[in-house]
Amino acid sequence: xxxxxxxxxxxxxxxxxxxxxxxxxxxxxxxxxxxxxxxxxxxxxxxxxxxxxxxxxxxxxxxxxxxxxxxxxxxxxxxxxxxxxxxxxxxxxxxxxxxxxxxxxxxxxxxxxxxxxxxxxxxxxxxxxxxxxxxxxxxxxxxxxxxxxxxxxxxxxxxxxxxxxxxxxxxxxxxxxxxxxxxxxxxxxxxxxxxxxxxxxxxxxxxxxxxxxxxxxxxxxxxxxxxxxxxxxxxxxxxxxxxxxxxxxxxxxxxxxxxxxxxxxxxxxxxxxxxxxxxxxxxxxxxxxxxxxxxxxxxxxxxxxxxxxxxxxxxxxxxxxxxxxxxxxxxxxxxxxxxxxxxxxxxxxxxxxxxxxxxxxxxxxxxxxxxxxxxxxxxxxxxxxxxxxxxxxxxxxxxxxxxxxxxxxxxxxxxxxxxxxxxxxxxxxxxxxxxxxxxxxxxxxxxxxxxxxxxxxxxxxxxxxxxxxxxxxxxxxxxxxxxxxxxxxxxxxxxxxxxxxxxxxxxx
Numbered sequence: 448x449x450x451x452x453x454x455x456x457x458x459x460x461x462x463x464x465x466x467x468x469x470x471x472x473x474x475x476x477x478x479x480x481x482x483x484x485x486x487x488x489x490x491x492x493x494x495x496x497x498x499x500x501x502x503x504x505x506x507x508x509x510x511x512x513x514x515x516x517x518x519x520x521x522x523x524x525x526x527x528x529x530x531x532x533x534x535x536x537x538x539x540x541x542x543x544x545x546x547x548x549x550x551x552x553x554x555x556x557x558x559x560x561x562x563x564x565x566x567x568x569x570x571x572x573x574x575x576x577x578x579x580x581x582x583x584x585x586x587x588x589x590x591x592x593x594x595x596x597x598x599x600x601x602x603x604x605x606x607x608x609x610x611x612x613x614x615x616x617x618x619x620x621x622x623x624x625x626x627x628x629x630x631x632x633x634x635x636x637x638x639x640x641x642x643x644x645x646x647x648x649x650x651x652x653x654x655x656x657x658x659x660x661x662x663x664x665x666x667x668x669x670x671x672x673x674x675x676x677x678x679x680x681x682x683x684x685x686x687x688x689x690x691x692x693x694x695x696x697x698x699x700x701x702x703x704x705x706x707x708x709x710x711x712x713x714x715x716x717x718x719x720x721x722x723x724x725x726x727x728x729x730x731x732x733x734x735x736x737x738x739x740x741x742x743x744x745x746x747x748x749x750x751x752x753x754x755x756x757x758x759x760x761x762x763x764x765x766x767x768x769x770x771x772x773x774x775x776x777x778x779x780x781x782x783x784x785x786x787x788x789x790x791x792x793x794x795x796x797x798x799x800x801x802x803x804x805x806x807x808x809x810x811x812x813x814x815x816x817x818x819x820x821x822x823x824x825x826x827x828x829x830x831x832x833x834x835x836x837x838x839x840x841x842x843x844x845x846x847x848x849x850x851x852x853x854x855x856x857x858x859x860x861x862x863x864x865x866x867x868x869x870x871x872x873x874x875x876x877x878x879x880x881x882x883x884x885x886x887x888x889x890x891x892x893x894x895x896x897x898x899x900x901x902x903x904x905x906x907x908x909x910x911x912x913x914x915x916x917x918x919x920x921x922x923x924x925x926x927x928x929x930x931x932x933x934x935x936x937x938x939x940x941x942x943x944x945x946x947x948x949x950x951x952x953x954x955x
Contacts, residue, residue, distance in 0.1 A: 451540065451612040451827055452800065453764040455751060456819075458507075458616070459744055460500060460548055460623040461784065462770035464795040466741055474640050474776075475738045479749035480797065483768055487799030488808040488844060494815050494856035494877065495772040498784045498791045500550050500623075502861075503771040503816055508532060508551075510820030510835035512857070514946050519861040524552025530832065532820035533561030536614045539829040544603050547596040547618035548572060553580065566599055568592070572620045574627040591629045592620045593743040601754055614823070619747070621740045624783075625671045628739035633712065635742060636735040645915055646730065648779040652918045654886050654904040656871035662775065662783040664733055665726045672782075673732045676711045730777055737776065765800040765826055769816075778915075785870040787858045787884050788916050792877070800826070804844050813854040813879065814840050836944050854879050857940050863888060874946075875906075876937045882908045882916070883933040887949035903950075907933065 465472040469484040470491075496506050497513050505511075505518035508531045513519045516529060533543045542563050549559060549567035558580070559565040566581040577592045578585060588595045600617045607613050628635075650658035661667045670677050703725050708717040719725040748768060755761040773793045775781035784791040794816060798804065803826075817837035824831050825839035843852065856877045863872035875884035884906040907921040907930055920926045941948050 450763060452802065453612050453760060454536075454541075454614045454823055454827070455755075455764060455766045456614070456616045456823075457619070457748060457751065457766070457768045459619045459621060459741075459768075459770045461772065461774040462622055462741065462744070462795060463774040463776050463790060464793055465776055465790070466622075466738060466774075467795050467797075469797070470795065474734070475636070475741065477741065477745040479745045479752060480768055482752060483748070483766060483797040483799050484807075486801070486806050487766075487797060487804045488810055490796040490798075490810045490812075490814060492811060492813045492854075492856075492879075493769070493794045493796035494792050494813065494858065495794050496815055496817050496856075496858055497860055498772040498786065498858065499860065499862065500771050504549075504551055506815075506817045506837075507771075507819050510817055510837045512817060512836055512944050512946060513859065513861070515836065515944075518551065521862070524557045527556050527558060527560040530834065531561050532823055533559075533614065533616075535561075535824055535829060535832065536827060537561055537563065539824075539827060540611060541614045541827065542608055542611045543614045544600075545616040545618065546599045546603065547616075548620050549618070558583065564603055567618075568620060571623060574620065577620075591743065593629070593747050596620070597747040597750055601750065604754065604758075612827070614827075617747075617751070619744055621744050622737050625674075626733070626736040626740045627674075628736060629743045632739045632742045635739050639731055640734045640738075642727070642730055643777045645779050645917065646777050648917070650779075653916075654871075654884070654906050654919065656786075656873065656886050656888075656904070657779070657788075659869055659871065660781065660786070661867065661869040662781040662785075664729050664777060664780060664782055668729060668733065668782065673708075673729060674711050674736055675708050675732075678707050678709055733782060734776060762801050765798065767796070767798045767819075769796045769819075770794055771816075783868060785860055785862070785868060787860070787873060787875050787877075787882070789882075789910070789914075792856075792858060798844065800844065803841075810843055811879075812840070812843050812852055813856050813877065814843070815856050855936060855940060857937075857944065857946075859946065874937075874941075874949075876933065876940055877910070878933075878936070880909065880911050881929055881933055882906075882910055883921075883930075883937055884908075885937075885950045905930075905950075 464470045466475055467480050468477045469481040469489055495503050497503055501521050502513045502518050505516045505525050509516045518525050537543050544564040545559050545562050546566050553569055566579050568577055569580055574592050576589050578587050596619055701722055703719045703722060706719055755764050772784050773791045774784050775790050778790045818840055821831045821835050821837045821839040822841055825841040859874035861872055871886050871888045873884055873886045886904045905921045906919040908916045909920055
């Protein structure tokens with residue numbers, strides 16, 4: 448009888464692929480994360496079905512799309528009576544645990560089920576001395592959140608029943624906003640980081656949604672995001688730099704000569720000669736804090752890999768690293784996620800399993816987070832239940848070949864024009880070359896936000912010719928056949944998964 452493999456699923460929050468060095472962007476170094484890719488497989492086209500924390504986590508846990516599991520927004524929480532992958536694994540002989548960020552609701556029918564042990568952060572959780580809900584009891588744990596979650600994960604592994612295979616979900620809070628690094632890492636990344644070429648995007652040649660979003664580093668970041676405190680004196684010295692947090696107008700926002708910003712940790716004072724200098728400061732401040740926070744994640748992954756090595760578990764343990772979605776790191780001038788544009792849509796995904804995956808493999812097939820649960824069950828030798836809408840990609844791991852695999856990813860974002868980000872609701876598909884997006888702009892979670900047809904728009908991007916997604920070619924006659932084909936693929940996908948279209952249907 449073949450021994451069932453252990454599964455360690457490590458997930459960060461808002462970790463962009465670009466901020467993992469094996470993906471080649473060159474902005475930071477993550478040697479322990481790179482080790483997973485070097486010893487296993489890196490996926491270059493892993494996508495989220497809804498680029499926001501809570502819905503993504505529900506899709507991963509249940510193997511279903513959000514219109515099925517009913518977790519469509521940050522405020523719609525999971526019904527823990529639903530079946531999930533942990534329940535199936537436990538029934539199949541696994542011992543199970545989830546430690547860290549849950550973010551699918553608290554108490555009653557929202558707390559974790561299917562786990563022998565759980566210790567989770569309430570809501571977003573805190574970076575320092577976090578409160579945790581452990582098996583229904585609230586506790587406060589001293590230390591830095593990434594270290595706390597890692598310590599608890601390793602403690603659980605140490606105390607496990609060694610006669611059973613294990614499934615561990617280690618879910619980090621980092622690098623979620625407001626990007627608070629461990630004190631020992633605050634001095635990293637002193638040199639300036641290259642600014643993305645789309646940082647000063649003018650949002651032309653695309654849907655209205657791009658220009659309307661309130662996710663701009665230049666205008667929409669707050670003091671806490673940048674590790675700053677507001678000086679006394681209001682708009683005369685600093686308040687105007689975070690206009691979105693106050694919605695106040697100042698006489699001359701271009702004049703920054705009297706502006707002072709103060710580092711909340713060191714008290715260092717920053718002044719500026721121009722808006723351009725201020726924008727550069729914000730970008731560098733944001734990126735460096737974000738990358739310093741990731742440093743602890745990389746250290747954590749190294750500790751887990753070392754534990755598996757030291758305890759003779761590495762060969763029979765599947766280790767996965769991913770994020771609940773992508774994140775904008777200044778591309779198009781943005782931070783945050785939500786959109787189906789590539790930086791937000793793409794999830795990092797690396798997997799190591801010596802029994803089935805050759806070292807150093809790179810997968811170009813399109814997979815989605817809804818495919819994770821059936822893949823776990825397949826690798827565990829268990830039956831994939833009929834309700835799961837994702838597909839196991841175990842065959843890709845074995846052969847790095849697609850076989851009958853369908854290279855189409857579906858995405859739907861439901862939170863129309865949320866007050867903090869003003870991101871429009873939309874859905875669409877991406878295949879190997881093209882991306883089709885329909886901005887239908889109707890709020891399902893906010894009553895009275897139906898804007899009708901005036902804001903409804905289509906976009907088509909040729910990701911091969913325009914990888915930065917600067918020019919929608921939906922109206923270009925040269926792409927008419929592509930539009931027709933992609934629209935048909937979209938409609939077929941929506942029929943397949945049972946989601947209801949909002950766009951006028953193509954004539955059959």
